Amino acid sequence: MKWKGRRQSDNIEDRRGMSGGGKAIAGGGVIGIIILLLNVFGGENGQMVGNILQQTQGQSAPTEQRDLTAAELEEQQFVKTILADNEDVWTKIFQENNLTYQKPKIILFEGGVNTACGSATSASGPFYCPGDQNVYMDLKFFEELKTKFGAQGGDFATAYVIAHEIGHHVQTLLGTSAKMREMQEGKSKAEANKLSVALELQADFYAGLWTNYNQKMNNVLEIGDIDEALSAAHAVGDDAIQAKMQGHIVPESFTHGTSEQRKYWFMKGYKSGDIKQGNTFAEIR
Template identity: 65%
Template sequence: MKWIGNRQSDNVEDRRGMSGGGKLAAGGGVIAIAFFLIKAFFPEAAPFVDSIQNQQGQQSEPTEQRDLTPEEIESGKFIKTIFAYTEDTWGQIFQENGMDYEQPRMVLFSDAVETACGGATSASGPFYCPGDKKVYMDLEFMKELKTRFGAEGGDFATAYVIAHEVGHHVQKLMGTSDKVRQLQSERSETEANKLSVCLELQADFYAGVWAHYNQKYLEAGDIEEALSAANAVGDDAIQSKTSGQVQPDTFTHGTSEQRMYWFKKGYNSGDIKQGDTFSALMD
């Protein structure tokens, strides 16, 4: 993707040179991730979870700073440029639809991080926290996506992941995600999972719309890189690689085929009005 020399976003905070500051002391690991997921998907439970975390005495270890490597500095510039592209694109789309776009922020981190949704580690993968309207990303995930899950890699695979997470921010601004969380609290686990799939596929669709608006920056093979990444993070692909079993009722992000389909639909149409994954997928 073409990016060198273009505007870089001022909304990216790079914490990759920090160690310890985001790591959780007591009650970390799996418990921390569980708390994070509860707060992310069920904001109404946040006060209760905060109370438990405070009782456990979770505190951050002292933070140490190191210099970033030349490779990290370069990747940071790329991330800031891609994030600027999302700001420009969604600012334009919202304006075209008579709305104001509130820009999100992004945090680059290593190992672990504290968010308004709770503590998270690199194992969580890139995510959007509606509590502070920030995208969180450990770039080591992109390496794992290639080495462990078979994605082609490439800079546009990273761009696709960023655009997907910004898609969740768009859902937050439009009120979609809040409505879904409310519906999930009223449904069975299976139905709640289906709603989660619809939400994730719509974020893929929005990533495709973003790519449509940025075709002037695309290079040969970029869309294939995005589709390869979407294919690699399908629920069926991940479950097959990690456990050898595929359980559709537990899907929360959609199959590889679905994720590629909705990204391509967004890219080909460039029309946010065609991204109603809920009507298309819910019974």
């Protein structure tokens, strides 16, 4: 992905020099929390994530400070650029629909972090908290995405995950997330999970939509970038995670969608470039 030399967002708080500032979550590592959540990057149903984070928080660890490495500083510059791209694209899309886009913030952390949705560690994976409208990310997640879940990796895989989380911010601004939670009330767990899947797949659609607009605006894509995003989407499908973690698949427990669904909706957003085609709730029944 071509990202250097372009605008960078100031809406980033990098706390990676301050380790141990959050709470410990039971399970340890991305795999441990996935078993609990059946969920990678995403905590995106804010109420659900808030409850889980609160239930699993442990003892506070002492805070230590250190200087960021050259590699970490470059990661920071990359995230700033991708966030700026999201800001520019979503400002344009909202303007096209006579709306005003409100910019979220990305919090980079390592070890642990406190949020309006509760306390978390890197085990939770990247997630969006609607309570403070921040995206929280431990960038070490992307190495585990490759080594433990078989994703191809690459910078555009990271860009896809960021765009997915920003997609949840868009859902908060448009009222989609709140409406989804209302629709879940009184439903069986299986029916409520279907609504959660629709919300997640729409965030994948928004990531694809962002890719379409960003390519037109900045000509950023290189050969293999879309494949990186699709590989990441495949790796974090509910069916792929369940098969790897528990050896069998339980469709009624899906909360994010299958690998094929996640890839389909990302590509639909990318190919269509039309926000009106992202009504996953009408198609996921």
